[in-house]
Amino acid sequence: GLRQHGAASLESAAPQASSSSAWSPLALGAALGLLAAVAGGRPALAADLENGESVFQGNCTACHAGGNNTVVPEKKLKKEAIEKYLTGGYNVEAIKYQVTNGKNSMP
Numbered sequence: 001g002l003r004q005h006g007a008a009s010l011e012s013a014a015p016q017a018s019s020s021s022a023w024s025p026l027a028l029g030a031a032l033g034l035l036a037a038v039a040g041g042r043p044a045l046a047a048d049l050e051n052g053e054s055v056f057q058g059n060c061t062a063c064h065a066g067g068n069n070t071v072v073p074e075k076k077l078k079k080e081a082i083e084k085y086l087t088g089g090y091n092v093e094a095i096k097y098q099v100t101n102g103k104n105s106m107p
Helices: 002-018 025-040 046-059 061-067 079-085 092-101
Strands: none
Touching: 025 046, 046 061
16 A cells, blocks of 8 residues: 555665765655655655655754754764664654654653
8 A cells, every 4th residue: 555655665765864874854854754644644745845844844953953962962863873772773663653752852
């Protein structure tokens, strides 16, 4: 179904984003948009990518601008840090859960 196709597309895009071991705000916004599309069970559209970037800009950049973390500096938006610190590790479901539910001071 569309959900499986969307998840496969996101997973196939993940190695490209991780090759630099860092998530730029734009890449994370795009990932959030794709996650929204996967969760909604429909194909990713340009509006989803824009919405993901908007969500990141509105909710995340205060602490995660440039992929950094101003609250806990070692917990940057880099693959290695995500694998180490994110409950569930570096995968679509764990990232989607964190973005949707937040944690501690994260909205």
